[in-house]
Amino acid sequence: MTPYYDHAGIVIYHCDCREILPHLPKVDCVITDPPYGVNLGNHLGAKDMRTGHVLRKGAYSVYEDTPENMAGMVIPAVSSALSRAKRGAVFCAGQYIGDFPRPDAVGGVFLPAACGRNKWGFASLAHCLLYGSAPNLHLGSKATALESTETAEVNGHPCPKPYGWMAWAVGLSSLEGETILDPFMGSGTTLVAAKNLGRKAIGIEICREYCDIAIRRLEQEVLPFGEGNQFQERQGDSQLSMFSTTQEVFNFDAA
Numbered sequence: 428m429t430p431y432y433d434h435a436g437i438v439i440y441h442c443d444c445r446e447i448l449p450h451l452p453k454v455d456c457v458i459t460d461p462p463y464g465v466n467l468g469n470h471l472g473a474k475d476m477r478t479g480h481v482l483r484k485g486a487y488s489v490y491e492d493t494p495e496n497m498a499g500m501v502i503p504a505v506s507s508a509l510s511r512a513k514r515g516a517v518f519c520a521g522q523y524i525g526d527f528p529r530p531d532a533v534g535g536v537f538l539p540a541a542c543g544r545n546k547w548g549f550a551s552l553a554h555c556l557l558y559g560s561a562p563n564l565h566l567g568s569k570a571t572a573l574e575s576t577e578t579a580e581v582n583g584h585p586c587p588k589p590y591g592w593m594a595w596a597v598g599l600s601s602l603e604g605e606t607i608l609d610p611f612m613g614s615g616t617t618l619v620a621a622k623n624l625g626r627k628a629i630g631i632e633i634c635r636e637y638c639d640i641a642i643r644r645l646e647q648e649v650l651p652f653g654e655g656n657q658f659q660e661r662q663g664d665s666q667l668s669m670f671s672t673t674q675e676v677f678n679f680d681a682a
């Protein structure tokens with residue numbers, strides 16, 4: 428399959444990731460933020476559990492974020508991607524942890540301001556399932572959780588991840604020069620972080636519009652040396668800038 432974009436070690440495929448995953452070469456690490464299975468979009472009834480109000484008007488252009496599609500597509504595709512890598516860092520909504528392949532550790536991002544509600548109250552953790560082992564453990568342990576109040580940029584995608592989260596995941600789970608695979612690329616935050624931190628990357632996205640957003644972001648100037656590395660060096664210190672994420676309105680209870 429011909430890449431949609433291929434420049435300076437960053438490759439993007441515009442397709443259903445299930446079509447191409449079996450044909451990709453082995454990679455060092457999968458870092459991905461797949462759909463959450465939370466009925467993203469008011470057409471499907473994403474509601475505040477307490478008030479019943481529709482919380483979010485955004486929706487993916489192509490994909491329907493249903494629990495059925497989690498089971499039938501997302502989980503098998505993540506498993507397939509992980510089978511092609513030495514390591515993985517996979518963000519997921521808490522209620523689906525048991526449906527993903529069993530991780531070797533669970534890390535994630537702690538959001539003091541919360542990122543939604545679930546049946547227990549405010550959801551203050553964005554879980555990140557960790558597979559394999561840290562690439563540089565011999566140099567000392569790093570924190571497997573990040574505290575963050577960073578907001579994601581508004582870029583035309585309904586739920587981009589904050590840049591610092593993906594830079595943290597890249598720094599935690601890969602080494603400079605390695606190749607990262609994101610089969611659910613969205614607007615390309617993983618790829619932008621990979622590029623800024625000196626990694627190669629392959630992104631796959633089913634929606635052409637989001638591929639174009641990712642390319643626009645990649646074509647923007649690279650961060651000055653060292654700026655993105657703060658997430659590698661400072662993952663134990665945490666306190667980043669203050670706010671809430673674009674996921675703050677998600678209802679993490681997919682019922």
Ligand SMILES: C[S@@+](CC[C@H](N)C(=O)[O-])C[C@H]1O[C@@H](n2cnc3c(N)ncnc32)[C@H](O)[C@@H]1O
Binds near residue numbers: 442443444612633637
């Ligand atoms: C949670 S979003 C990723 C957001 C991304 N981390 C960012 O910062 O922009 C998940 C993405 O997976 C895409 N997607 C859904 N099914 C897919 C499939 N079968 N193959 C490739 N991409 C898919 C959706 O279109 C959506 O953009």
